[in-house]
Amino acid sequence: MAQINPSILSSDFARLAEEAQRVGGPEGADWLHVDVMDNHFVPNLTLGVPVVESLRRATDIPLDCHLMIEDPDRWAPQYVEAGAGSVTFHAEAAAAPVRLAREIRAKGARASMALKPATPVEPYEDLLPELDMLLVMTVEPGFGGQAFLDVTLPKIRRARQLIDRHGLELWLQVDGGVSASTIERCAEAGADVFVAGSAVYGAEDPAAAVRSLRAQAEQAGAAGRHAH
Ligand SMILES: O=C(CO)[C@@H](O)[C@H](O)COP(=O)(O)O
Numbered sequence: 001m002a003q004i005n006p007s008i009l010s011s012d013f014a015r016l017a018e019e020a021q022r023v024g025g026p027e028g029a030d031w032l033h034v035d036v037m038d039n040h041f042v043p044n045l046t047l048g049v050p051v052v053e054s055l056r057r058a059t060d061i062p063l064d065c066h067l068m069i070e071d072p073d074r075w076a077p078q079y080v081e082a083g084a085g086s087v088t089f090h091a092e093a094a095a096a097p098v099r100l101a102r103e104i105r106a107k108g109a110r111a112s113m114a115l116k117p118a119t120p121v122e123p124y125e126d127l128l129p130e131l132d133m134l135l136v137m138t139v140e141p142g143f144g145g146q147a148f149l150d151v152t153l154p155k156i157r158r159a160r161q162l163i164d165r166h167g168l169e170l171w172l173q174v175d176g177g178v179s180a181s182t183i184e185r186c187a188e189a190g191a192d193v194f195v196a197g198s199a200v201y202g203a204e205d206p207a208a209a210v211r212s213l214r215a216q217a218e219q220a221g222a223a224g225r226h227a228h
């Protein structure tokens with residue numbers, strides 16, 4: 001079942017609770033994607049723990065926090081305490097990814113690790129059982145509204161092969177430039193969780209955009225599984 005996680009990076013930060021509601025409801029978004037940037041790991045600055053705490057209180061939708069920050073070993077557990085249902089740290093930034101994934105899980109959230117476009121998945125094969133989700137970035141992290149990088153498609157396919165070969169349950173998320181014109185390629189390659197910022201919040205009816213992206217992904221995913 002394909003999941004669509006709208007990224008609030010493309011929403012109005014002065015009305016986050018309303019923006020979350022605009023994509024929720026029946027057949028709405030599965031999770032809300034919250035991009036945390038520290039102006040060190042990426043050249044942009046967004047929001048931190050207090051905003052996640054407020055969003056948690058103001059909305060029902062589970063929060064998928066994507067930490068584009070240095071020293072996630074120190075900060076990620078605080079996002080679980082703030083109410084995140086899933087916390088993603090970057091492989092390039094974590095000092096002790098196994099210990100960190102275990103800590104996130106022990107605190108009660110789903111543990112997830114992200115790979116920038118140039119970071120290969122193979123060195124992390126043995127670590128996959130420690131994770132609930134793997135995020136393959138399909139743009140360089142830092143900004144919404146960038147063009148999808150086709151060069152990441154082979155890595156999505158390799159990640160799907162590794163997950164299936166080990167019989168793992170973990171979700172395979174893609175993030176960056178996901179839209180009506182790119183989501184099918186991602187789904188065919190084996191992704192099952194799709195972050196979409198501008199494609200959802202830039203649409204006239206964001207909830208309808210979520211439904212239509214999900215339908216596209218479901219169809220293409222089924223075709224991809226049939227072909228493999
Ligand atoms: O993590 C990031 C960017 O670094 C993403 O979550 C973006 O927010 C996705 O936005 P679009 O590319 O879908 O507009």
Ligand SMILES: [Fe+2]
Nearest residue numbers: 035066175195
């Ligand atoms: Fe993100």
